[in-house]
Amino acid sequence: MLKPKRKILSQEIENDPFIETLFSIKQHFNFHKKIYFRSIAAFIIILLIISFLLRSQSTNSSNASNTLNKAMVFMSQEDNLNAMIFLQEANDKYSNTDAGLDASYYLGKIHFDREDYILSKSYLKEYINKGSNKLLLGASCQALANIYTISNELENAIKYQRLQLKYINSNIDKAYANINIAKLSFNMGDTLSAKILIEQVIKENSENFKIIQLAEQANGEILAK
Numbered sequence: 001m002l003k004p005k006r007k008i009l010s011q012e013i014e015n016d017p018f019i020e021t022l023f024s025i026k027q028h029f030n031f032h033k034k035i036y037f038r039s040i041a042a043f044i045i046i047l048l049i050i051s052f053l054l055r056s057q058s059t060n061s062s063n064a065s066n067t068l069n070k071a072m073v074f075m076s077q078e079d080n081l082n083a084m085i086f087l088q089e090a091n092d093k094y095s096n097t098d099a100g101l102d103a104s105y106y107l108g109k110i111h112f113d114r115e116d117y118i119l120s121k122s123y124l125k126e127y128i129n130k131g132s133n134k135l136l137l138g139a140s141c142q143a144l145a146n147i148y149t150i151s152n153e154l155e156n157a158i159k160y161q162r163l164q165l166k167y168i169n170s171n172i173d174k175a176y177a178n179i180n181i182a183k184l185s186f187n188m189g190d191t192l193s194a195k196i197l198i199e200q201v202i203k204e205n206s207e208n209f210k211i212i213q214l215a216e217q218a219n220g221e222i223l224a225k
Contacts, residue, residue, distance in 0.1 A: 064094030068103055080110050091123075101127060105136045108143065117147045128163075138167035142177075149184065158184045175201050175211045179218050186222050194222055 071086035087103040087110075094100030108123030124140045124147075131137055141164035148157035161181050168174050178201050186194035198219045205211040 061094075061097045061099065064090050064097040064099035064103075067094070068099040071103065071106065075106065075110075080113075084110060095130075098132065101131045102133065102136060105131065105133075105140055108140065112143050112147065117150065121147055134167045134169075138164050138173075141167065145180070145184075154184050154188045158188070171205065172208065172211060175205050175208070175215070179211075179214055183218055183221075191222060195219070198222070 067086050067090040071083045074083035087107045090100050090103035104123045105127040108120045111120035124144050127140045141160045144160040145157045182194040182197040198215050201215045
């Protein structure tokens with residue numbers, strides 16, 4: 001014989017923790033639903049903006065690379081005038097991309113070769129401040145060191161020659177840079193620092209005849225004066 005089902009009283013429902021939790025959640029949602037909908041809408045808008053910016057950045061990078069490549073073709077043909085047109089376009093329009101920044105180095109190099117050192121400095125410094133290619137950063141520092149040496153601003157020349165050491169991986173290139181720093185230090189009147197640096201270069205490159213020869217030549221110039 002079946003037992004009669006027990007009736008669930010409304011008071012028991014009200015005291016049920018699970019039911020109370022659901023009811024509380026529903027009340028909370030109804031009270032704050034405008035805030036939730038606004039938050040979701042704002043999140044979707046942010047995602048759309050990020051997606052747009054990423055697509056835009058990708059397009060800019062592609063356009064900058066194409067423009068820079070055109071410039072490089074003219075540079076390989078030693079047609080620097082046409083190269084500068086595309087380099088300037090890449091640098092002006094796409095300076096927020098790697099290719100656009102690389103264009104500033106090449107503009108600096110061309111102006112350096114044309115002995116327009118004022119313009120060359122501005123482009124090279126722009127690349128040092130914002131660029132990321134270690135090879136081009138090292139070359140920019142060397143070019144600036146040369147410019148300041150030409151204008152007899154030896155303190156600045158040493159500054160950029162030393163900065164170049166951060167971007168050099170080759171021991172030979174480091175030796176050359178240190179020899180130049182020693183020469184510049186000597187020309188500024190700091191003979192002791194120059195001699196110590198030359199001795200360090202000789203010690204660190206004892207098996208490289210070419211470097212030893214250059215270092216001893218620089219040392220001879222220092223001793224002679």
